[in-house]
Amino acid sequence: MHYIVGALRRAVDLILSLDPAVMEIAWLSIKLSAISIIIAAAIGIPIGFILGVYDFPGRSFLTSIVNTLLSLPTVVVGLAVYSFISRRGPLGRFGLLFTPWAIIIGQTILATPIVTALTMNATRSLDRDLQLTALSLGASRVQMAWLLLLQARFAVFGALVAGFGRVIAEVGAAMMLGGNIEGYTRTLTTAIALETSKGEFAFALALGIILLLISFVVNILVHYFQQVKHRGAYHGNNSPRRGFA
């Protein structure tokens, strides 16, 4: 209990004092998560769309695989990537280990299944009429995909938010692959882990509060960036604008 009170006070102090070390760490966290989620979106949205919209042999199996990858533990991703980019690994000569790039690789691997699975679920429950309508208006495959994703934008956007949350909050891959090097690869979560291992619980919690604040601000910004107003369903009639009953 007393930790939480202490942590709150500490978090406020840190934010008000604009502690440069904390600012730097926070900025690195944001940067790495943003890059990872962009790459994950570029991979996961198209795959999720195909799994959601098209029916083909093996789809059910692939769906299960994607769902399984949602349970990738961060440490396992860390280890697996490690064994590729370690000096002894096949990509060792690029010297990626213990650089921010290593973290990006690991976090992208963590975020991609999330974005894929959620995009898949979002597009799967789309009204098939919309597909036919798009095609009959002269949409190419790519244009149709774009239109349908636009229709499912709330859920697709939700997929990105969930993926962002996953990577900005994860510590296993960042720790294993980045190495928690001060001033270079130390992220908010690895810093939290470090403070925790030092027994500095209040400080660790304060950093956690800062992380959540960042997430909140990012959410709000993106929320306003994407059209705020929810305008409801696709068709015509029968649909009053607000909830009721």
Place this chain on the structure above:
Amino acid sequence: MHYIVGALRRAVDLILSLDPAVMEIAWLSIKLSAISIIIAAAIGIPIGFILGVYDFPGRSFLTSIVNTLLSLPTVVVGLAVYSFISRRGPLGRFGLLFTPWAIIIGQTILATPIVTALTMNATRSLDRDLQLTALSLGASRVQMAWLLLLQARFAVFGALVAGFGRVIAEVGAAMMLGGNIEGYTRTLTTAIALETSKGEFAFALALGIILLLISFVVNILVHYFQQVKHRGAYHGNNSPRRGFA
């Protein structure tokens, strides 16, 4: 690279030999994750439904809060719960710390925002016609919710799968709150973290592979449990059964 080869061999060995220690750990992981996700569903699905379907002042703000909670770092959850249930904390007298119950508390806190956010997104993109139709057929509020969730079952089921993946793969809360006590609170992920810290990378990866296998089997089982066949959209006509173009 060699770790991965070694890990695969080791994983096969462990599974074939039915190593009792590993079996016990795996079983504990499954049990804790299942309990956590059931509690999270009981909390998250109703809240997500309300946020998705009803329009009320403050909804947008609450939505942002839920989305922010997607970035709760596991260590922070661990710390916060710790400071409540430690002997110095307000719930100290229940002696929950370093028991499986502590892990369940932490993992439920982690899974609930995921289930909530994804249920919210799923029900938000539902056709509002269905709401009116349900009500006009005489559905009570609860019955309407149940019907709409049934319509969005793919995405709601996806929410549970994502939540399950999150908790079975998380290590921070399990480590801090369970204590990784052998034979009592050691889960697959804390075991993986332990082996990693020992430098036993191949063994850690082998455990990771077992974890993914478990997830895969759970996914397949649940997949067959919930009606397998996807029968498509809600309405009538215009809708051929398969993807095309």
Place this chain on the structure above:
Amino acid sequence: METILHVEDLRKSYNGLTVLDLDALSIPRGQITVVMGPNGAGKTTLIRILALLEEPDRGTILLGGQPVPEDEEQRLALRRRMGVIWQRPALFAMSVADNLGLALRLRGWNRKQIRAKVEEYAEMFNLGRLLRKWPNELSGGETQKVSVARSLIYEPEIMFIDEPDTYLDLRNRHLVEEMVASQVERRGMTALMVTHSRQQMSRLAANLVFLQAGQVRWSGQVDSQDPKNWDEELKALLGLAEPSA
């Protein structure tokens, strides 16, 4: 003649635009009242309000002489005595049989009772062949028939019907008219029916309400047999001066 539904001073607007503004309107019990009027006149909005599915901005609704209660339980009981056949049929993603039995299930009937009733109505509507199909496997007309049968099956006291002809061929139009008419005759059901077809109106209507721009332009009894006796103003509204369509 007894009035079952009476509204007074009813007003509804969306985004500041008034779409419904009725001084007074009475619907007699046990008869068919037809509502006509151009597209956008407010017909569907009126149905949503009378069926207690949307709140008007102001106005009184008397049901059997009693004002509509605020209490949700009591409103549910009232809603269960009403039915709506929507302009745009929306079936749930479940088999046709399940769709047909849905309202009965919501009312707590048991399996066997539901089955018997569903079979009875499937027979009446020639839907036997379709019972195991899902909505996305139906033609437009089949969808509409299911939607009509789904509402008539629980024999509501008041039925709101928004354009029953939609998607139907001539035979099925007659079939649906017969089914509605027979429930009116047999058990004194009250029906409020929207249609654009003068022929249908003159076949069925005991009373006519003509809406235009949200206001009642004409209302009263109509002699369905002989359009020549119609009020001159009504004839003008119905366009009976122009060459018939």
Place this chain on the structure above:
Amino acid sequence: METILHVEDLRKSYNGLTVLDLDALSIPRGQITVVMGPNGAGKTTLIRILALLEEPDRGTILLGGQPVPEDEEQRLALRRRMGVIWQRPALFAMSVADNLGLALRLRGWNRKQIRAKVEEYAEMFNLGRLLRKWPNELSGGETQKVSVARSLIYEPEIMFIDEPDTYLDLRNRHLVEEMVASQVERRGMTALMVTHSRQQMSRLAANLVFLQAGQVRWSGQVDSQDPKNWDEELKALLGLAEPSA
């Protein structure tokens, strides 16, 4: 008379049930061909196949004498010369103006061109007032008019129209008929129109195809002016022995 579309030996079945089985069918260029037939006859299925949106189980489709190519690029080019007004209008979750301009946007028109064209068509269809509304704010008839205008706006060479009357009041039915007829006259558009209305058929049809249970029961030119000259078999099919509806 030139044939624009010719199909031979066309077969389509769902779950083993044949819903379409045509020996041969020709659609003449630059005229209106009306398709009639009871609910479930296969009319909508035929449109989906002819508009290249669904693959038949077997059969040949000749477009302007050429077989339809396999190549996706070439098929897209063909699809862009066609339009479909679906039985059940489905608008996209964007403003009415955006819906109207969608097909033009898909074809790469620039903003200014699109705007001009949208305004022109909004004027023609009396949709000016609705341009900034979203689909869930429209009445049934408004939805249908937008859907018709959205397809006519890009002036396709062949237009498939599935029940244009849906949701429309008498004035708008005439408006839509006029718009279609004027494009047929003005620029030689070919139209294939499904309707259940004998009056509409006799107003518009140059040719008639009567489908029943997936087969062509009658096809040929019709003298739209004088039903008395119609083939006896056709009269029987249309139910002209019974009292008119």
Place this chain on the structure above:
Amino acid sequence: RLILATTTSTENSGLLAHLLPPFEEKYNVRVDVIAVGTGKALELGRNGDADVVLVHDRVSEDAFVEGGYGVNRRDVMYNDYIILGPDSDPAGVRNAKSAVEAFSLIAKAKTPFVSRGDDSGTHKKELAIWAEANIEPAAPWYMPVGQGMGPCINIAGEQNGYVLSDRGTYISYKTKTDLVIVFEGDPILFNPYGVIAVNPELHPHVNYEQAMNFIEFLTSDEGRALIESYKMEGDQLFYLYR
């Protein structure tokens, strides 16, 4: 850039922050510290992912050098282990004359004893003492938890039990736990740190030159003075071999 893989104790105690800046300045190099367990640090060295390792487990260190993974091992310093327990000291460990006796008392009283259980240097030291005492510790009073030192102190505190800890971690946890030092000073509890350069013949890419500079620096008078002078909350943590 010099990658130093070391144990969390050197990093968390603040020693490195005291030691590294002068080194970095002198040799114009940036040192990236990867703070992990001894086992993992050595594994990183074996894979050539670190240039130099600073760890504390003599047996594994020797195996590392014998395996040809590292060269030029040097003793650097030592600190010591202590036995922590509740102030009430239910097992009466305060009266023990040696660490072995202290462990025997704990085993006899069956009071909770929290073990790192993670093959760390501390864990291996603990096992060595049990072996010396001829005791095979077992559940339920013996709790291997597989975590870092700090969490182990916490768990022991929650369970009112004993735990073997290094002094540095205890100092930083002093204010957060009710446990106190119940035994210290037995030479068996000394904990020597060694520094080893990763073998450049096995891993040609490693920064061998700076690794050697680092080893030299640590064993130089300047480095030794820095180590000797480092204090944490007033206590000296690391001692030099004379």
